[in-house]
Amino acid sequence: MSTPSITAAAHVRPTSATIADVAAVAGVSVATVSRALAGNYPVAAATRERVQHAVASLNYVPNANARALAGATTRTVGIIINDVADPFFAYIARGVERQASADGRLCLIMATNGDKERELALVDLLRERRTDAVILVGGASDDPAYRKQMAARARALDADGSVLVLCGRPSLGPGVPTKMVAYDNEGGAFAMTDYLISQGHRRILYIGGPSNFSTTASRLAGFNRALAARGIAEDPALVQQGAFGRPFGYTRMKEILATDLDFSAVFAANDVVAAGVLQALEEQGLRVPDDVSLVGYDDVPMANELRPRLTTVHVPLEDMGREAVRLGLADFSHDAGASSDDTLTVGTHIIIRDSVKPRS
Amino acid sequence: MSTPSITAAAHVRPTSATIADVAAVAGVSVATVSRALAGNYPVAAATRERVQHAVASLNYVPNANARALAGATTRTVGIIINDVADPFFAYIARGVERQASADGRLCLIMATNGDKERELALVDLLRERRTDAVILVGGASDDPAYRKQMAARARALDADGSVLVLCGRPSLGPGVPTKMVAYDNEGGAFAMTDYLISQGHRRILYIGGPSNFSTTASRLAGFNRALAARGIAEDPALVQQGAFGRPFGYTRMKEILATDLDFSAVFAANDVVAAGVLQALEEQGLRVPDDVSLVGYDDVPMANELRPRLTTVHVPLEDMGREAVRLGLADFSHDAGASSDDTLTVGTHIIIRDSVKPRS
DNA sequence: TTGAAAGCGCTAACAA
DNA sequence: TTGTTAGCGCTTTCAA
Numbered sequence: 001m002s003t004p005s006i007t008a009a010a011h012v013r014p015t016s017a018t019i020a021d022v023a024a025v026a027g028v029s030v031a032t033v034s035r036a037l038a039g040n041y042p043v044a045a046a047t048r049e050r051v052q053h054a055v056a057s058l059n060y061v062p063n064a065n066a067r068a069l070a071g072a073t074t075r076t077v078g079i080i081i082n083d084v085a086d087p088f089f090a091y092i093a094r095g096v097e098r099q100a101s102a103d104g105r106l107c108l109i110m111a112t113n114g115d116k117e118r119e120l121a122l123v124d125l126l127r128e129r130r131t132d133a134v135i136l137v138g139g140a141s142d143d144p145a146y147r148k149q150m151a152a153r154a155r156a157l158d159a160d161g162s163v164l165v166l167c168g169r170p171s172l173g174p175g176v177p178t179k180m181v182a183y184d185n186e187g188g189a190f191a192m193t194d195y196l197i198s199q200g201h202r203r204i205l206y207i208g209g210p211s212n213f214s215t216t217a218s219r220l221a222g223f224n225r226a227l228a229a230r231g232i233a234e235d236p237a238l239v240q241q242g243a244f245g246r247p248f249g250y251t252r253m254k255e256i257l258a259t260d261l262d263f264s265a266v267f268a269a270n271d272v273v274a275a276g277v278l279q280a281l282e283e284q285g286l287r288v289p290d291d292v293s294l295v296g297y298d299d300v301p302m303a304n305e306l307r308p309r310l311t312t313v314h315v316p317l318e319d320m321g322r323e324a325v326r327l328g329l330a331d332f333s334h335d336a337g338a339s340s341d342d343t344l345t346v347g348t349h350i351i352i353r354d355s356v357k358p359r360s
Numbered sequence: 361m362s363t364p365s366i367t368a369a370a371h372v373r374p375t376s377a378t379i380a381d382v383a384a385v386a387g388v389s390v391a392t393v394s395r396a397l398a399g400n401y402p403v404a405a406a407t408r409e410r411v412q413h414a415v416a417s418l419n420y421v422p423n424a425n426a427r428a429l430a431g432a433t434t435r436t437v438g439i440i441i442n443d444v445a446d447p448f449f450a451y452i453a454r455g456v457e458r459q460a461s462a463d464g465r466l467c468l469i470m471a472t473n474g475d476k477e478r479e480l481a482l483v484d485l486l487r488e489r490r491t492d493a494v495i496l497v498g499g500a501s502d503d504p505a506y507r508k509q510m511a512a513r514a515r516a517l518d519a520d521g522s523v524l525v526l527c528g529r530p531s532l533g534p535g536v537p538t539k540m541v542a543y544d545n546e547g548g549a550f551a552m553t554d555y556l557i558s559q560g561h562r563r564i565l566y567i568g569g570p571s572n573f574s575t576t577a578s579r580l581a582g583f584n585r586a587l588a589a590r591g592i593a594e595d596p597a598l599v600q601q602g603a604f605g606r607p608f609g610y611t612r613m614k615e616i617l618a619t620d621l622d623f624s625a626v627f628a629a630n631d632v633v634a635a636g637v638l639q640a641l642e643e644q645g646l647r648v649p650d651d652v653s654l655v656g657y658d659d660v661p662m663a664n665e666l667r668p669r670l671t672t673v674h675v676p677l678e679d680m681g682r683e684a685v686r687l688g689l690a691d692f693s694h695d696a697g698a699s700s701d702d703t704l705t706v707g708t709h710i711i712i713r714d715s716v717k718p719r720s
Numbered sequence: 721t722t723g724a725a726a727g728c729g730c731t732a733a734c735a736a
Numbered sequence: 737t738t739g740t741t742a743g744c745g746c747t748t749t750c751a752a
Contacts, residue, residue: 016490016520018729029739034731044737059516064488065434066729068425069744076468085447085454085678094445097471106485108436109469111457125466128424130376156419160376275665305635307667318445378745389723394747404721426745429728 017058025054037062068130073332077325078108078126078134080119087300088270088317092137092167095321103329105132116141123153123164133163133328135321139215140169151176163331167324170214179327180343181320185215188313188348189222192295193267195311195350197230200359201265201293203238205256207277208249208269211241219269219297237261244269249276257284264292264359271296271303271312278306289357299351308354316346377418385414397422428490433692437685438468438486438494440479447660448630448677452497452527455681463689465492476501483513483524493523493688495681499575500529511536523691527684530574539687540703541680545575548673548708549582552655553627555671555710557590560719561625561653563598565616567637568609568629571601579629579657597621604629609636617644624652624719631656631663631672638666649717659711668714676706 023030028047035041036051043051054060068074077100081089093109100107108131112119119136126134134157141147151172154164158177166172166180196204206223209216220241224234240256242248249268257280266281268274274296281288288294288308296303299314323344383390388407395401396411403411414420428434437460441449453469460467468491472479479496486494494517501507511532514524518537526532526540556564566583569576580601584594600616602608609628617640626641628634634656641648648654648668656663659674683704 020729030730031732031740032738035738038731042737047737059512059519061484061488061516063429063490063729065425065428065490066744067488067731069423069429069746070729070731071744072731074425083454084457085450087445087447087450090445090447090450093469094443094471097444097469101470106468106470106489108466109453109457110461110466111454124421127376128421128427129466130423130425152419156376156421159419302662302665305662305665380745390746391724391748392722395722398747402721407721423745426728427747429730430745430747431728432747 016063017060019060019062021058022051022054022060025058026050073132074130075105076108076129076131077105077328078110078129078131079137079321080110080112080122080126080134081137082112082114084109084111087272087302088298089137091300091317092321092324095318095323096135096325097321098318099322099325103325103332105325105329116143116146120146120149120153123150123157127153127157127160127162130160131162132332133165133325135165135167135324135328136169137167137321137324138169139210139213142212142214142217147172154178163328165324165328167320168215178342179330181323181327182343182345183315183320184345184348185218186222186225188297188315188350189219189267190226191222191348192297192311192313192350193223193226194229195352196265196267196293196295196356197226197232199265199293199356202232202359203235203263204265204267205238205240205261205263206267206269207240207242207252207256208244208273209241210243216241216269223267238263241269244273246272246276249273250280251276253277253280254283257281257286265356266292266294268294268296270298271300271310274310274312275302275306278310289355293356293359295356303351304353306355311353311355312351313348314351315348319346376423377420379420379422381418382411382414382420385418386410433492434490435465436468436489436491437465437688438470438489438491439497439681440470440472440482440486440494441497442472442474444469444471447632447662448658449497451660451677452681452684455678455683456495456685457681458678459682459685463685463692465685465689476503476506480506480509480513483510483517487513487517487520487522490520491522492692493525493685495525495527495684495688496529497527497681497684498529499570499573502572502574502577507532514538523688525684525688527680528575538702539690541683541687542703542705543675543680544705544708545578546582546585548657548675548710549579549627550586551582551708552657552671552673552710553583553586554589555712556625556627556653556655556716557586557592559625559653559716562592562719563595563623564625564627565598565600565621565623566627566629567600567602567612567616568604568633569601570603576601576629583627598623601629604633606632606636609633610640611636613637613640614643617641617646625716626652626654628654628656630658631660631670634670634672635662635666638670649715653716653719655716663711664713666715671713671715672711673708674711675708679706 019030023033036043036048079096097107110122154176157164164178296310296312299312303310303312379390383393396403396408439456457467470482514536517524524538656670656672659672663670663672
């Protein structure tokens with residue numbers, strides 16, 4: 001009942017119960033505890049029960065780091081994306097998290113914010129963690145030095161028994177050990193452009209997307225191929241690269257509207273660029289789709305909230321995330337070796353909503 | 361020059377370079393390598409260089425699991441949210457990731473999909489990982505059994521030297537060792553309701569949010585307080601709880617419109633519910649804000665894309681995520697003990713856009 | 721300034 | 737069915 005004396009133990013770092021503690025309480029060896037918990041080895045029912053009681057009474061959970069060190073896997077996958085809050089990446093991340101979870105894995109997430117140096121550094125951080133797979137998402141720079149450095153990391157990961165999964169980004173070159181899940185980026189752009197042309201549009205403004213960036217290159221390739229297929233000449237003035245992002249769409253569209261550039265439809269590099277474009281058009285008193293048609297890419301939820309509802313290209317983002325994990329963990333599920341295919345391409349298709357009208 | 365013979369070593373698990381390999385190549389002891397790499401101890405310049413060369417030539421990265429086992433921290437924080445792709449959670453997650461990154465931590469993310477059993481299990485999974493902090497985000501059930509179980513985990517985490525940070529959810533009770541970052545949920549709802557009343561609205565429909573849920577309770581409390589402050593009687597028919605989410609907003613609004621319930625404004629429990637409500641109203645030929653006013657909560661980007669642009673309550677989501685990490689890591693930054701405050705409340709305020717009109 | 725060696729908590733032979 | 741023990745790769749005394 002007296003006040004407890006202040007001991008010198010003020011700085012002992014708190015520490016959790018260990019398997020040895022459980023063993024002691026249960027009156028068995030640590031090996032038995034390990035087996036009882038893993039359940040992969042015969043343990044007497046009575047023993048198992050004693051162990052379980054000890055576990056409960058000590059509030060014991062195994063130390064995953066020790067487990068990873070002793071065992072073969074960390075039960076973790078890593079995912080590197082641009083931005084956690086960007087819906088394009090968030091939906092892929094959702095797929096990754098869900099599939100990882102289904103496969104008994106936890107998910108280490110990191111954002112580059114578009115910095116490729118950082119991207120390289122993050123792969124190394126994940127390598128330190130010994131994740132079962134590292135999933136790299138989104139468009140990539142075509143800078144050769146960068147590609148070389150990333151290829152080196154792919155090889156390192158491979159040598160470590162992990163794997164680099166490229167999700168929605170181009171190959172690092174033949175011979176570089178990666179897996180990949182791609183989507184038909186070019187095909188979606190082709191289909192959309194062709195649709196616009198079928199609606200009578202001839203002068204279509206393509207706007208957004210960083211140049212020297214794989215995603216931009218693919219979408220533009222589909223765009224140009226559709227033009228060519230219909231015998232429409234490319235006009236450099238109608239291709240306005242720059243960035244993904246609402247501000248770019250808004251600002252660049254404003255600038256263009258201040259010129260006398262002639263166009264009847266706008267193909268925004270993605271839905272959020274389209275939102276910016278739409279606002280610029282609105283402010284100029286131009287009605288969509290009556291005065292100008294507008295389309296986007298990605299089919300993120302926002303596309304359906306815009307007014308008019310945005311016609312866009314659907315990309316199965318969540319599926320891509322799931323497949324990336326499946327591919328990355330393929331060597332774990334079976335007893336190694338029999339990995340099926342290393343690359344997978346999912347389809348895209350256009351979603352027709354209300355933002356396109358035949359050219360009058 | 362001959363073909364390499366196929367050895368029996370077909371099934372050796374690939375394994376990365378270790379600190380011992382580096383030591384061997386550099387011709388020093390592992391302790392020296394450790395010190396050279398950590399940089400926290402004097403090492404001869406020449407030695408350091410030899411080590412760095414060895415590291416580079418072996419493509420060595422330290423094993424974070426071994427490091428965590430030997431050292432004191434895993435340099436990891438865990439975050440548990442409802443859904444990775446839900447913007448409310450995604451923005452908080454962005455703040456968490458950014459602050460964690462700034463503090464040299466990696467971020468383990470997991471989604472409950474609204475399942476509280478799973479939430480409990482996920483906390484345990486994070487406990488196994490020995491994360492420096494676990495951040496639990498979003499509204500919580502008020503079920504006593506659930507609260508008790510979570511409180512037990514908070515205590516376990518605390519005993520382990522980690523910490524449970526409650527982010528945007530109510531306390532687990534006095535004496536339960538947690539930290540928390542809250543936002544003025546009630547105040548935001550009060551301010552918004554008062555604004556609606558000031559615009560002449562008397563019959564305001566509150567729609568959405570699961571019942572028996574802390575977030576709903578707070579928002580409703582603010583709503584009712586504002587009503588009371590202006591001497592307006594509560595009408596149970598005007599409070600329609602159910603769920604967060606666009607489908608609920610749409611469906612319930614449709615149902616209500618089929619009745620003769622009288623109201624001139626709708627307060628949606630959050631922005632995405634508002635999007636659903638807006639669609640239902642539109643389809644009914646009701647114009648917002650001319651025929652009925654509509655407001656939301658959270659101020660996610662979508663609110664600004666709706667037409668009319670949605671008047672809503674701004675919640676500093678990213679800040680909350682950052683603060684949660686700061687709080688959780690507070691004991692690490694200083695030499696333990698001198699942790700400042702354990703709870704932080706950030707403010708909310710209304711953002712007036714175009715979806716409210718004075719009642720005519 | 722460097723090395724030797726004792727753990728950190730767990731798994732997985734190997735024995736019994 | 738259970739116990740003993742040798743690592744897993746690193747950090748950190750303790751000595752030199």
